[in-house]
Amino acid sequence: MKRIAVMTSGGDSPGMNAAIRAVVRTSMEHGIEVYGIRQAYLGLMSGDFNQLSSLEVSGILQRGGTILQTARNEEFKTPAGQMRALRRLNEHRIEGLVVIGGNGSLTGALALHKHGFPVIGIPGSIDNDINGTDMSIGVDTALNTILDALDRLRDTATSHQRAFLIEVMGRNCGYLALMGAILGGAEIVITPEREVPMEEVERALEDAYVRGKSHAIAVIAEGAHYSVTALADYLKKNPKIGFEIRLTILGHIQRGGSPSAFDRLLATRMGVHAIRFLKDGLSGVMTALQGRQIVPLPLEEAVSQLRPISDGYFEMARYLAR
Ligand code: F6P
Numbered sequence: 304m305k306r307i308a309v310m311t312s313g314g315d316s317p318g319m320n321a322a323i324r325a326v327v328r329t330s331m332e333h334g335i336e337v338y339g340i341r342q343a344y345l346g347l348m349s350g351d352f353n354q355l356s357s358l359e360v361s362g363i364l365q366r367g368g369t370i371l372q373t374a375r376n377e378e379f380k381t382p383a384g385q386m387r388a389l390r391r392l393n394e395h396r397i398e399g400l401v402v403i404g405g406n407g408s409l410t411g412a413l414a415l416h417k418h419g420f421p422v423i424g425i426p427g428s429i430d431n432d433i434n435g436t437d438m439s440i441g442v443d444t445a446l447n448t449i450l451d452a453l454d455r456l457r458d459t460a461t462s463h464q465r466a467f468l469i470e471v472m473g474r475n476c477g478y479l480a481l482m483g484a485i486l487g488g489a490e491i492v493i494t495p496e497r498e499v500p501m502e503e504v505e506r507a508l509e510d511a512y513v514r515g516k517s518h519a520i521a522v523i524a525e526g527a528h529y530s531v532t533a534l535a536d537y538l539k540k541n542p543k544i545g546f547e548i549r550l551t552i553l554g555h556i557q558r559g560g561s562p563s564a565f566d567r568l569l570a571t572r573m574g575v576h577a578i579r580f581l582k583d584g585l586s587g588v589m590t591a592l593q594g595r596q597i598v599p600l601p602l603e604e605a606v607s608q609l610r611p612i613s614d615g616y617f618e619m620a621r622y623l624a625r
Contacts (some may be wrong), residue, residue: 312408316441325574453487512545
């Protein structure tokens with residue numbers, strides 16, 4: 304193998320740059336040239352390829368976002384889009400591809416593998432919804448950002464005796480909300496996985512007030528069954544709650560920032576393993592963290608379902624909030 308390409312796709316996540324760097328430098332170690340594809344599948348179809356030298360990946364280890372930029376794209380899902388991509392890869396004499404991204408991006412990678420092109424996936428998404436890996440790149444950093452925000456909001460909530468409704472990212476998956484709630488000491492959590500009637504949220508806040516708490520925090524995943532604004536409107540109608548209600552949507556702040564030590568290490572290990580897997584002749588697999596090992600997991604399995612959250616964490620969130 305003499306020449307490969309790397310791209311980042313879908314929502315950016317902190318640590319993607321560390322993975323690109325590891326891919327480039329590990330390839331160099333094996334005498335393999337690396338091309339960076341800009342703007343994900345868009346750049347793949349249009350041939351936006353540039354060679355990456357060691358210097359180009361210097362000083363990026365600690366930077367959030369992705370130097371290759373990213374995009375969400377529908378066209379690549381069509382057979383015509385995939386044929387254009389394969390043509391571009393052949394024109395540039397690329398022999399293997401590393402795709403860093405979430406579920407949609409890895410589904411695209413699987414399509415290329417099915418066309419016979421060697422592809423390795425690296426899970427990169429703050430949501431932690433990719434099946435078969437304990438963690439994806441960016442989750443730890445996003446969670447730390449959420450905890451920082453929660454801690455700050457509790458300071459002001461306590462000072463004013465308020466209840467804060469805090470919306471965190473995760474349109475299909477409540478991992479960030481659930482972990483944020485457990486580790487940030489929230490009174491209640493609402494996720495897409497488990498429906499929580501608004502009346503139950505109302506009771507939890509009321510209960511916190513009656514027990515003498517000076518604040519209450521509810522963490523709501525973006526993909527919950529109702530919007531955080533609808534919930535706020537509902538709660539504001541009940542004076543019995545005791546607390547004044549305030550609402551904060553953390554939004555894209557959760558996606559940026561310098562990757563944590565955990566994410567730098569995970570991204571680096573996954574980048575190194577992606578090249579090892581390609582060199583070993585593997586294709587259609589993702590670098591998955593299972594326990595302490597990085598293992599090759601079939602992409603088919605990675606995209607077959609969203610990563611389930613263990614029931615134990617929901618239980619934990621309930622009784623630790625008392
Ligand atoms: O998949 C990562 C994610 O941050 C989700 O949590 C969120 O719902 C989505 O991306 C937002 O996407 P965009 O940046 O395209 O609005």
